[in-house]
Amino acid sequence: MSSKLYVGNLPYSVTDDSLRSNFSEYGAVASAKVMTDRETGRSKGFGFVEMGTEAEAQSAIDGLNGQSVDGRSIVVNVSRPKEAGSTGGGYRSGAGRY
């Protein structure tokens, strides 16, 4: 399931609805969650968006990754990318596959 997208470097103006709207353009958004600080109530600057399918997720990445939003380049990538190579250390094989 690589339909989970990690969105980082987001402006504090972005909210769950904003992410959903932005990702909704590229596909069906299963769930959009912006990590807003519970204590201060401000956005942490990153969020998570889960698409219906991986294709839509990749489409959203290809469309929103590295794009300038609010004058800042946002980062859109699959949640917890699997770094191929090294054995052990990091994430275990299973989730994360292009």
Place this chain on the structure above:
DNA sequence: GCTGAGCGG
């Protein structure tokens, strides 16, 4: 009405 780590629960 601001600032800035980046993978939530």
